[in-house]
Amino acid sequence: MGSTATDPARIEKAQGPSSQATLEASYSLGEILGEGQFGVVRLARDLRTGDRVAIKTVKKADFVAEEVRLQQMMNHEGVVKILQVIEESCHVHIVMEHMAKGDLFDLVSGVQLSEAEARTYFLQIINAVESCHAAKIAHRDLKLENILLDNHNNAKITDFGLAAEMVPGQLLSGCCGSPNYAAPELWTKGAQYHGPEVDVWSCGVVLYALLTGGMAYDADELRSLVRKVTRGKYRVPKTASEEAKDLLAKIFAVDPACRMSIAGIREHAWIACQ
Numbered sequence: 001m002g003s004t005a006t007d008p009a010r011i012e013k014a015q016g017p018s019s020q021a022t023l024e025a026s027y028s029l030g031e032i033l034g035e036g037q038f039g040v041v042r043l044a045r046d047l048r049t050g051d052r053v054a055i056k057t058v059k060k061a062d063f064v065a066e067e068v069r070l071q072q073m074m075n076h077e078g079v080v081k082i083l084q085v086i087e088e089s090c091h092v093h094i095v096m097e098h099m100a101k102g103d104l105f106d107l108v109s110g111v112q113l114s115e116a117e118a119r120t121y122f123l124q125i126i127n128a129v130e131s132c133h134a135a136k137i138a139h140r141d142l143k144l145e146n147i148l149l150d151n152h153n154n155a156k157i158t159d160f161g162l163a164a165e166m167v168p169g170q171l172l173s174g175c176c177g178s179p180n181y182a183a184p185e186l187w188t189k190g191a192q193y194h195g196p197e198v199d200v201w202s203c204g205v206v207l208y209a210l211l212t213g214g215m216a217y218d219a220d221e222l223r224s225l226v227r228k229v230t231r232g233k234y235r236v237p238k239t240a241s242e243e244a245k246d247l248l249a250k251i252f253a254v255d256p257a258c259r260m261s262i263a264g265i266r267e268h269a270w271i272a273c274q
Contacts, residue, residue, distance in 0.1 A: 022086060022088070023055075023086055023088070023093055025047070026046065026047055026048065026084075026086075027044040027045065027046060027047060027053065027055060027095070028044060028045045028047060029042050029043075029044050029055070030042060030043040030044055030045065031043050033054060038058050038059075038062045039056050039057050039058035039059070039062065040056070040057055041054055041055065041056045041057075042054070042055050042057070043098065044095075051098075052098040052100070053083060053095050053096065053097065053098050054095075054096045054097070054098045054099065055093050055094065055095050055096070056093070056094040056096065057091050057092070057093050057094075058091065058092055058094070059090065059091060059092075060087070060088075060089075060090055060091060060092055063092040064161060067159075067160045067161045067163065068082060068085060068094060068160075070137055070160045070163045070165070071158070071160040071163075073135055073137065074131065074132065074135060074137070076127075076128055076131040076132075077128075077154070077156075078124055078125070078127050078128025078131065078154075078155065078156050078157060079128050079131070079132070079156055079157055079158070080096055080097055080099060080148060080156045080157070080158035081096065081097045082094060082095070082096050083095045083096060083097060096158075097150075099148035099149060099150050099156065099158075100149075100150060100151040101148075101149035101150065101151065101153055102148070102149060103144060103145050103146070103147060103148050103149065104121070104144040104145075104147040104148075104149065104155065104206070104209070104210075105143075105144035105145045107149065108144065108209050108210055108213050109213065110213050110214075111213045112211070112212055112213045112239070113210050113211070113213075115211065115240070115241060115244060115270075115273070117210075118207065118210035118211050118244075119270070119271070119273065121147075121155045121210055122203070122206070122207050122210060123271070124154060124155040124156075125142075125147060125155055125157065125203060125206060126203055126262050126265060126266075128155075128156065128157045129142065129157065129199050129200075129203060129262065130262045132157075132163075132199075133166075133195070133196045133199070133262070136165055136166045136167070137160075137163055137164070137165060137166065138163060138164050138165075138166055138172060138194075138195030138196065138198065138199055139157065139160065139162075139163050139199050139202075140162045140163055140164060140172075140176050140177050140195070140198060140199065141159060141160075141161065141162040141163070141176065141177040141178065141181075141202075142157065142177075142181060142199055142202035142203060142206065143177070143178050143180070143181045143202065143205075143206070144206060144209055146158055146159040147206065162176045162177055164195065166194065166195045166196075171192040171193060171194060172192065172193055172194070172195050173190070173191060173192045173193075174191065175187060175191055177198075177202065179222060179225055179226075179229075180205065180215055180217055180218060180225070181201075181202040181205045181206075182198070182201075182202075182229065183197065183198040183201035183202070183229075183256065184201075184229050184230045184232065184254045184256075185197075185198070185256050186198060187226050187229065187230055193256065194256075196261070196262070197256040197259050197261075198256075200251060200259055200260065200261065200262060200265075201251065201252070201259065203251070203265075204216070204248060204251030204252055205217065207247070207248065207251070208234070208237070208248060211237055211240050211244060211248075212237045212239075212240070216234040216235075216248075216252070217229050217234055230254065231254065232252050232253070232254040234248075234252060236248075236249075241270070241273075243268070243269045243270035243273060244270050246268075246269070246270070247260075247265070247268050247269075247270045247271075250264070250268070251265070
């Protein structure tokens with residue numbers, strides 16, 4: 001497991017009419033890899049090294065410095081690295097390592113992996129999440145779309161937009177993240193929680209998808225979804241091994257005090273099968 005601190009990415013502020021040249025002088029922009037509500041991600045080539053990178057461009061008004069700061073804090077092989085941040089008059093460009101194989105959503109959509117394959121990815125994910133918790137960061141938005149694959153099919157987590165620092169003696173609050181991955185306690189009024197336990201639940205949803213190609217908790221209406229989640233009602237995968245079923249059951253404990261921790265996951269019989 002890697003260390004949890006690193007030097008901040010370089011931040012370059014472009015000034016005046018030459019600001020656009022600052023980005024273009026360092027990177028050759030290529031195809032669009034994705035577009036969202038707050039920005040666009042392009043493939044690019046670093047003109048100094050020749051390496052491929054991904055550049056997320058957002059309007060300055062939509063730029064969340066805290067998201068970048070928390071992701072920069074991580075120096076772990078399982079977390080997508082931010083290499084550089086370039087600030088211009090109207091936009092901010094976040095330069096990240098390029099994850100050539102897309103995300104886990106595309107990998108597992110409708111596809112059932114072998115348990116050996118699922119175990120490999122799951123271990124990479126919990127290693128990264130554990131390193132976040134060691135750095136006092138709760139991710140709070142772990143999902144298939146936020147777990148990317150590099151050229152060697154290694155899984156890495158990204159998107160710290162909803163992450164929060166965990167302060168000793170203080171609880172986090174607020175329901176956030178994707179409803180399909182949100183732990184039961186997040187749906188209670190005035191929800192308060194420590195942080196790691198909600199990430200563990202989300203990791204369980206990811207594991208279920210790796211094992212089955214489907215979602216553990218899903219419904220056409222939010223009310224129905226919340227009812228399933230708060231009752232811990234999911235369809236036990238028939239084709240999974242007994243060890244895998246047992247691990248899922250322990251992760252999907254509705255009471256967060258009874259939910260298995262990452263330390264417990266590491267000691268579980270299914271992990272030991274590797």
